[in-house]
Amino acid sequence: MRPVIDAANLEDLGAQKHSATIYTHDDSRISPYAMVLRADLIMEFAKEKALNIASSKNMGWKFGDSPQGGVAISSVHLSWPASSYDAMWSQEENRWLLNKSGTADLAASGIQLGPKTLVIQNVSITDSIYKDKVGGVTPYSATVGTGTGFILRDGKYFEATWTRADETSGTIWKTLDGTEISFAKGQIWVALTEKAPVFTTIPADAPSPATK
Incomplete structure (x- = not known):
């Protein structure tokens, strides 16, 4: 999976690389489901790193x-x-x-x-x-x-x-x-x-x- 992600037009912001940067821990959950992405932190991170973020497309509805x-x-x-x-x-x-x-x-x-x-x-x-x-x-x-x-x-x-x-x-x-x-x-x-x-x-x- 990781080679496919690396080769795709995606930014790998998975918890394996950025767990302490853009994720938090929900004490009400059990591992591995306790890791929760913080939207505010990921947006700050993307802006700081000048990541190319695609705009959402029309879903057809x-x-x-x-x-x-x-x-x-x-x-x-x-x-x-x-x-x-x-x-x-x-x-x-x-x-x-x-x-x-x-x-x-x-x-x-x-x-x-x-x-x-x-x-x-x-x-x-x-x-x-x-x-x-x-x-x-x-x-x-x-x-x-x-x-x-x-x-x-x-x-x-x-x-x-x-x-x-x-x-x-x-x-x-x-x-x-x-x-x-x-x-x-x-x-x-x-x-x-x-x-x-x-x-x-x-x-x-x-x-x-x-x-x-």
């Missing part, structure tokens, strides 16, 4: 009103070999509240994490060529090309298709009839998965999340 239709749900379950997530729709907060492996996913402030728009992108996940010193393999998610998925917003899911021309392009999401999908303004989470999500739907005769 647009924001606006919800598409027509959709299926009203109260929650969705997503799973991977080593973990799982549940997202529950909160009408009061107008966002999806996240649980990780059965436990509320909380910020340090105590607020439960959760986006306005949850993107579930069906992809092929295979072993990459990279692994750690004890044999753990980094997965590779194929996000270039075309595929299917779901856009979750406003208490509903919308079946969708995605298109990404190449690694430098953004991902375009459309409904099954070809209409580009707008995301809700606010935080977005993207779940890359090859396992079908499990939705808990709301009966047709029950009030929808958007009208309760």
Whole structure:
């Protein structure tokens, strides 16, 4: 991995080289997850060293009103070999509240994490060529090309298709009839998965999340 990083158009600011410079230690976590990057320190370091920092690019998304239709749900379950997530729709907060492996996913402030728009992108996940010193393999998610998925917003899911021309392009999401999908303004989470999500739907005769 290190030769690849050295050969890429990247600045190696990993903890192996800069642990005392731009990282801090979170006593509430266990190693090796206790090392936390300080954004203020990395920006100071980059300016001091005159590092070339690229500007963020358009991800291909647009924001606006919800598409027509959709299926009203109260929650969705997503799973991977080593973990799982549940997202529950909160009408009061107008966002999806996240649980990780059965436990509320909380910020340090105590607020439960959760986006306005949850993107579930069906992809092929295979072993990459990279692994750690004890044999753990980094997965590779194929996000270039075309595929299917779901856009979750406003208490509903919308079946969708995605298109990404190449690694430098953004991902375009459309409904099954070809209409580009707008995301809700606010935080977005993207779940890359090859396992079908499990939705808990709301009966047709029950009030929808958007009208309760």
